[in-house]
Amino acid sequence: MKRVLELIDIPENKTIALQKQRSQEPNNDFHSDVFKEQNRLVLDVTYLFDSPEPTHLSRADIEVLIPRVLKAHQMLLNDEGDVRDGSIAMTGWRDLPEQISPEHLAELKNMAQELTDRIDVFVSLGIGGSYLGLEATFKALTHQYFNQLSREDRGGAPEIYFLGQNTDPDYFRDTLDMLARKRIGLNVISKSGTTLETAVAFRIVAQLVERNFGKKTKDLILVTTDRSKGALKSLAVQKEYRTLIVPENIGGRFSILTDVGLFGLAMAKIDIAEFTAGFRHMRQVTLSDEFWHNPALVHAAVRYAAWQKGKKIEVVATNATALYGVARWMEQLFPESEGQAGHGLWVSPGFFG
Template identity: 35%
Template sequence: MANYQDKNWQDSMRIKLDYNNMMSFITGEEHGLNKEQVEAMADQIKTAHKQVFEKTGKGNDFLGFLDLPEREKAEVERIKEVAKKLSDSTDRFISLGIGGSYLGVKALFDALKSPYHNELSREKRDNKPKVYFEGNNLDSDSMNHLFDLLPSSPSDKIEDKFSVVVISKSGGTVETALSFRLFQEKAKEFYGEDHNQYIVAITDESKGKLKAIADIEKYQSFVIPDDVGGRYSVLTPVGLLPAAIMGIDIDQLLAGAAYMKTICESEDWQNNPASMYALLQYLSYKQGRNLSAMAAWSKGMESLGFWYDQLCAESLGKDGQGRVPFTIVNNRDLHSRGQELQDGERNTVVTNLFIEKPNRDITFQKNQEDLDALNYLEGKTVKSMQVGALEGTNYAYAKDKRPTMNILFPELNEFTLGQFFYMLEVATVMEGYLNNINPLDQPGVEAYKKFMFANLGREDMILKFF
């Protein structure tokens, strides 16, 4: 039995929400939330919870993400089979996508793989390919730099071979579609008639431009479910196939999400981390804190913050309301954003993402000369220093009556990440329902696309908007 299937191990890996520093007994009555305020919201948070899990709230036809931990199990074996074929036969993997078709995958890669993954030998990469992300911008310099890494002529060497996964529900998103056409041409030049063995499409089940291309070219394809929006799709093939190609354990990822699903389904709202996170952010927003910083206390977690930026902004930023999320990395940004958060306007809630046990630690050793005067740190680990930094930062904020929360990861692994994704997806929808908005559409994003298409000369849009 794998460790992630053991209940005791699962419980030891449960992520925790610590919100003491949001409360008035720490941050004072003027700036903190008191017990009475929170308890007065009991009926509203219970209603929001019911709207989510009974699928009766606004946008409920896009609540399919709730069932993904169990539903995607049927597809996992095919995903792993295709992933193995690509990772065994190619040494460069290119993931094309934007928004939800990119950010979740990038978050998984950055959190679970070495930051120097592409510089390692294939053996030290566990025989997995180097990983590249494109199709998320209109940036010719970036694409050309990646083209420079691809072979200029056919070769049988594995180090020259590359694979492409293109992710787009419609196939009409210009950033991804344009990139795909260019990388598809590169694949055809290199592989010839066999190029379809090295390209996989993740798209709609039956319609759209990418689906049509996949059918014509006979690409392997996987389905983005109709009832799952892009920013909620990390636990569909959108996230699972690229993750499996990278060597990430997708069974454990789904197991973590399933574990958190059970916790989030609980009607005991005060012990439900999704309910409490939604409620505390909602109440803080109503008190004028319209900015929310996600502070990643690990470089590898920065992309988790970027993933949440999209989830929060695209779900809650509408109808003239919504808090503005942004991501920082500490200790790095204590030397920049830290000044603003400590001494600027009182308009921000900080959520710390903190790993309690690193995969590898470093113990500081004594140096005979001690020219840098650091021998007082002898015997301390880098992690213990980071704990001191977190505690010191939270204390400084609390002393000045500035609210913070901690999301604590016992370790950073697939199981804890599965929990994190699921918890914040549920919390975001609940917060939207507390604000009486539809957290599952994105009219503002659609507006920019239409005007951009018109500006680029697409005739149907020119006629409509000019």
């Protein structure tokens, strides 16, 4: 007799319910040093060096750069070099993992739960750094068909959609079709409040919510923006929307560990305490000045040496559908950080089935 395959039979199952169950197992305690070391990111450069091709890299190409890389690393730690926007050093992301308090995480989770209890669908509105990191993390850590799961298998989370990242009318219209006759909650993310794509999407979806829910709208819309200024901040005060903060010393592409990312992940029932713990551990790893033990320094040196040898493109490829969003996020992270003066490698995301 043929047995029906149950989701529980598949070890990689990513329903929120099963993830919570597994997190209670002793071997999965994210506070333990063993768990952190076994699950941290590793950069493997084993096959990078000593190809017969004359334009390929050798270990010597990297070792000659070590003093220069270590100096640049120290400058970054000291807020020196090209790290400022006006008078503000845009390095707030560097120490953020140690600054996030359990109380703030609890506050975000409570806000997320209050909104979750009122809605069927959550829409995150943002573009660039206000979108890519959050979507990449969401897709990496949740079921590929998250919105098609039952609410129970989503751990009680609403359906989650992303808008405001482009002006494609077909995509927008099709997404609105999915929102029809549902209770909608919004979080609009924009530091300036004037980003065209996000502003247009917010106006349309906010009007839809207001038409359907009237005075209750202020409980269904959150605004994530500058602490004290900007068009969105003014609108939030006028409409009595609740607000979350984009820190002034953290650029959008580095904002995943701020309210920009954490609130959206909390809406998806992702454990934001475990998420931030991973950042704290990798922060310690990447603070090290032991070059070959610091993957950030090695990667920086490899990319620079490749650029010096005339390389133009870095291919970031995966065969995991869940991780393709991370590759797309990297396409923004590196060129936007390095490419302002025409320097650096172009990042080309790739998916190999």
